[in-house]
Amino acid sequence: MKNRVLLLVVMLAMILGFFVPQQAYAVSEAGVIFLLIEPGSRPGGMGQAYVAQVDDALAGYWNPGAMAFNRKTQFAGMHTNWLGDVFDDIYIEHLAWNQHFQDIGNIGAHVMFLTYGKQDRMDEDGQHLGEFSSYELAVAATYAEQVSQNLGLGLNFKFILSDLAPEGTGQTEVGVKGRGISYAFDLGLKSRGVDFGQIAVSPYNGVIAVYNGLGRLIGYRPAGYSNFSLPVRKLDFGLNLQNVGPNIVYIDDAQSDPLPMNWRMGFSYRMIESKYNKLSFNADMNKLLANSDPFYQRIVTAWFDDSTKEELESTIFNVGAEYTYYNLLSLRGGYIYDKAGDIIGPSFGARIQYTFSSQYKVSFDFAMQQGGGLVDYNKTFSLGLEF
Secondary structure, eight states: OHHHHHHHHHHHHHHHHHHSOOOOOOOSSOSOGGGGSOOOHHHHHTTTOOTTTOOSTTHHHHOTTGGGGOOSOEEEEEEEETTTTTOSSOEEEEEEEEEEETTTEEEEEEEEEEEEEEEEEEOTTOOEEEEEEEEEEEEEEEEEEEOSSSEEEEEEEEEEEEEEEOTTSSSSOTTOOEEEEEEEEEEEEEEESOOOSEEEEEEETTEEEEEETTSOEEEEEETTOOOOOOOGGGEEEEEEEEEESOOBBSSOGGGOBOOOOEEEEEEEEEEEEOSSEEEEEEEEEEEEOOSSSOHHHHHHHTTSSSOHHHHHHTEEEEEEEEEEETTTEEEEEEEEEETTTTEEEEEEEEEEEEEETTTEEEEEEEEEEEOTTSOSEEEEEEEEEEO
């Protein structure tokens, strides 16, 4: 029953997407890019490689399909003075929540708020009229379902508001506000333990026991049966198609901008999982799917707009690793390669967490992550609560 509910929700989202009126205007890049600012100091310390590993309340952003495996009530929050070495009034706030409900699935929500601080208000003649504030906001609701032992699916619906300038500021026409509203869907999937078929073997009483990648016994083969062995039952896969929705309109349809539709996928390998030590390695890639086509066509056409070399250069690659000792201290490192955005280099992070009353786990995360051309590093802080 629960699986059928999720299937209906996903089908409804896709149907709405196909029948929403679309305009294909000549726009060169996406609007509301703040939707691509990844929350959380944990992924920030690992080069933003997190789509397959995420297991906290941030799953609503990173991969709603991964939320399906969460069985506890979780909260997460992040506060960042973005580009703080250059601007002292640009802040990002992110709040997230997730909870599992028996016989229903996982339900979550998150809010992202970005303020650009105060701007000078000018009239058409360049006269100073005071100041105004600019901000952007996204509010999302998530539903996720574990459809099998190792597969989770999830869906986000988000409301988007971009309020950049009030009426008559010199930045906008008289009678027109620099405000845009839109909505979008995210579709996420997580597979725990990738099954590549008959790949693991072990000898037993003169025969070979053959296992699949998830550690399940397939059968037996006579001695001398050749095969190769890979511990892929510890290899997780994640996929998240983000910001699938209509253009955001500020002034009129002719000046609308596509949403920053993003294809995010990756792997996480849990190399060590013991009581005192845990070690994982992650690898992600991100591809912005933005062009002048309707959004349901961009899923295909945005991969082939330019030459193969240019498409590869516009793809973001992320790698990261995390070591945790005794569920108390974590150390992280990563590397991001974003040539188009001029964000290339290492990142670092750490966590301290503490469990009290044998139930409540509080975590504090810090990261220094690449900031692009304006600053060397952005310093981010996150808090988490789980019970």
